[in-house]
Amino acid sequence: MVKDITIDVVGNFADGKTTLVRAITSESTLRHSEEKKRGITIRLGYAHFLIYKCDSCGSFSRYEKCEVCNSNASLYYRVSIIDSPGHKTLMTIMLSGATLVDGAVLVISANQKCPQPQTQEHIEALRIIGVKNIVVAQTKIDVVGKDRANESYNEIKDFMSKNGYPDAKIIPVFAAQDVNITELIQEIGKFEVPDNSKEERTEMVIVRSFDINRPGADINELKGGVLGGGLKSGSLKTNDSVVVYPGVYVKNSWKPLKTKILSIQSEFGHEKEAERGLMIGLETDLDPSLARRDNLAGSLIVKNDTVPLFKSRIAMKYEAIQNKFSKPPQKNETVLLNVLSSKVLGTVVSYSNNGVVINLGNSALPYFIGERAILSRKINNVWTIAGSGNIYE
Secondary structure (H helix, E strand, O other), X not given: XXXXXXXXXXXXXXXXXXXXXXXXXXXXXOOOHHHHHHOOOOOOEEEEEEEEEEOOOOOEEOOOEOOOOOOEEEEEEEEEEEEOOOOHHHHHHHHHHHOOOOEEEEEEEOOOOOOOHHHHHHHHHHHHHOOOEEEEEEEOHHHOOHHHHHHHHHHHHHHHHHOOOOOOXXXXXXXXXXXXXXXXXXXXXXXXXXXXXXXXXOEEEEEEEEOOOOOOOOHHHOOOOEEEEEEEEOEEEOOOEEEEEEEEEEOOEEEEEXXXXXXXXXXXXXXXXXXXXXXXXXXXXXXXXXXXXXXXXXXXXXXXXXOOEOOOXXXXXXXXXXXXXXXXXXXXXXXXXXXXXXXEEEEEEEEEOOXXXXXXXXXXXXXXXXXXXXXXXXXXXXXXXXXXXXXOO
């Protein structure tokens, strides 16, 4: 049975993530004009590819002919890729997509000492979220000598062991020349993905939203707003009625948006049904202006019989990351919360017994009890992951 999986490509900026994605998929995830101009990923980028399993030797391949023995291969995984930004100031964007992933490729360049600051933060985020499937792509081996490549390999090995991934495979790659990409595919193909249960509560995390209509389009040809993201649990079908939380802010309160799914699209084409593991776009009957310019990013889609919480104050358990901050969260301190794909500012009300109470003001954070929250605090005026915990109130 063919499974859908989503993997995150993470690592420090300029370590070669987007180049690696292009080598794997033949696609560029730099699609926004500012990204192309600056040469870095600013928004979450998406790409896709297929993994086949050889009918003869069992190796994994990007093609229907095995890249190892040239025998016929059968489709095994449909893979959605999230290319997360690596610049420190864009860390919260990376966290928006990480909650959806089944595995990760951590990109570390051989020409810099490991770990770089964002390498450390990205692996901390993956560990907090509970990502178990991970492989390291050691990039830029073509610009260093043999001694430095070996030294870098040992640095990476030590780094992964210290961060709870002692068995993670490290694959040296030269992405521009397709060197060792096949070996990287072997490790992605081995990622263990649990079976999706259709009995679970349906939650879709929105990370992008669009108005796909062209300026001047005839009113009779207008399309509804498009909501992009992935399912955390459950399933969705065409014609399902769903609710978007928290919705829109009207007269000092949030109003959820009821809508109908008109079609489901993935990078692989039209989908009759979607489950966890595939990045999708839902065409809805929402007013397209509501979805314009990612206005609904951070929202949560559920079915009519499910109502998430969205309060102005939450309480969460809190486990700090050691050696980052000398003091726990302080009363009246401004903090940043990432829950699912939402990111909201809040003010610490109290801290005691490893629990934090946070006032969100007029912001609305849709969640269910037990949801994992990542709390960031500022160091040198830049948001830095400080700790995490489950929301209990």
